[in-house]
Amino acid sequence: MTGDLLELAQARLPELLDDLERLVRCESPSADLAAIARSADVVAAVGERRVGLRPGRRVVDGCSHLSFRFGAGPVRVLLLAHHDTVWPIGSLTRHPWANHDGVIRGPGTVDMKAGLAMGVHALALLAGRGVDLAGACLLVTGDEEIGSPTSRRLIEQHARSARGCLVLEGAAPNGALKTGRKGxxxxxxxxxxxxxxxxxxxxxxxxxxxxxxxxxxxxxxxxxxxxxxxxxxxxxxxxxxxxxxxxxxxxxxxxxxxxxxxxxxxxxxxxxxxxxxxxxxxxxxxxxxxPPMEPSGAAELFGTAVRLAQRENLGPLDQRSVGGGSDGNFTAALGVPTLDGLGAVGGGAHAADEHVLVDALAPRTALLAALVDELLGR
CATH class of the missing domain: 3.30.70.360 (Alpha-Beta Plaits)
Structure with missing residues (x-):
């Protein structure tokens, strides 16, 4: 598989943007369990429509989590996302969805509903090419923003057998991937x-x-x-x-x-x-x-990403350690190679200027597809 992933991802961009708008318009603050349940319904519908797989749904202490798991065997590649946000109900009235001049704005766009949509479309892209996705799993949790109290065990259960974990959080500044995070x-x-x-x-x-x-x-x-x-x-x-x-x-x-x-x-x-x-x-x-996500655990996987980006003409990649934590901290602590920041390029997470750069969506989706295919070893 070489050379055409970017073209395929660009062809999917209109559908990806439609799905992202649908996800963002369903507000999902972490502490509002009814809102999280409604959001899980939307995520399930979007995912099932694009990849043809009905997710498993786990409700833990009232919080809704989804697992799009391909095949009956162990998880070999874990794509890790969350559908909760820090934004209270009504935030859309003050910070409405907008897609103008190559910039998408709205609550929860970069953190991390764009990454979630990208993960769905990366898997759909591979499925459309006839790739056997058995062993791949997209896990979408509902409480990451408040420390993952009900999802940590679920994350660790899915990750233990994985060759790699791809975290769909937004990229670091200038599009850098996140190879280290503080505990x-x-x-x-x-x-x-x-x-x-x-x-x-x-x-x-x-x-x-x-x-x-x-x-x-x-x-x-x-x-x-x-x-x-x-x-x-x-x-x-x-x-x-x-x-x-x-x-x-x-x-x-x-x-x-x-x-x-x-x-x-x-x-x-x-x-x-x-x-x-x-x-x-x-x-x-x-x-x-x-726990901390130390850069040494991501070094080999980052090298793989650089090689695949070169092969697919996706441009250079940089890496950075950041202060914020994510669910990738949990998988890295298990010894699972974990690469973070694979979601949208943009900025303003948790702030009024939260945004996503449209031009980067297709290249990053293509990179995700290449990494999943590589880690599945097909």
Whole structure:
């Protein structure tokens, strides 16, 4: 299979754009399980229409996930996508679907409904050429944006037998593929104090807000910028009324680390936190969510992508490590070669200027098709 994948992908572009619009117009915020169910219906219909395969549907704690699995044998190539977004219902009224001057805009376009549509059409392209897709699987989960609490086990089950995992998240800046991702950890710290009248007898209180201030500074010091480790206090709250010593406070913390050792170091330090204000109490919730995706695990697969891009005249490829996590972190931690950022080229994920570049859709879809065919070993 050489030379004509790009032409075939370009021929499919109008259908791909129609499917992408349909996916984007079905809003699917992660926390709205009814919306996720409606979105799963749309994904199932789009996928079945294009590849002729009805997906398996798994609902875990109310969250809908889909698996387009070809053949009865083990998964050899896993395409990994998600259909949930960070955008609440009604976002389309403020950021409507648009396709003008080679740029597509709308909530969830680059993260990652365009990648999902590309994955469907890459498989359809191969099926249309008569390629035996047995061993290929497109897994579409519904809770990636909130840490994949109900889908992680499903992802790992599908990935364990795979020769490679192709993650359909949007590309890094300038279209680079993502060969490394930081691991992510999330924490919520409850602070217990004691209320008292702030004017009449403040000395009888235990000020949770003061403890919160100490805690923010302590936590921020756990970062090691030289090692790529960031520990960021994010959401903080304390107190009830202006004339009451705060009896409770809360702090949320985001941690990113390039290596498992750094991630474990910070986790141990978070678990060992002790209060500074006499009498205050701390309870630490949360922990490690996604392990790091280290570049060494993607090196060979990236080399394969470069070779196939050259063969198919798809242009040069670059690679980059990024700070954000994805479900590819889970597959990489299993030792499965994982290449990320294979979805749309664009930008503005989670922001008002979220967009996709139309000109890059066909070349990236052709690259996906070439990688699937290569990993299936047909």
């Amino acid at each position: 992510t950890s999330w924490y919520r710290i409850e602070i217990a104090g004691r209320a008292a009248h702030a004017g009449g007898e403040p000395e009888k209180g235990i000020n949770a807000a003061v403890e919160l201030a100490h805690l923010i500074l302590t936590v921020a010091e756990l970062g090691r910028p030289a090692a790529g480790t960031t520990v960021t206090p994010t959401v903080a709250s304390a107190g009830t009324t202006t004339n009451t010593v705060p009896a409770a406070a809360e702090l949320q913390v985001d941690v990113r680390a390039r290596t498992a050792a750094e991630q474990q170091r910070v986790h141990a330090a978070m678990q060992a936190l002790t209060p500074t204000v006499p009498g205050a109490g701390l309870t630490v919730h949360g922990g490690i969510n996604r």
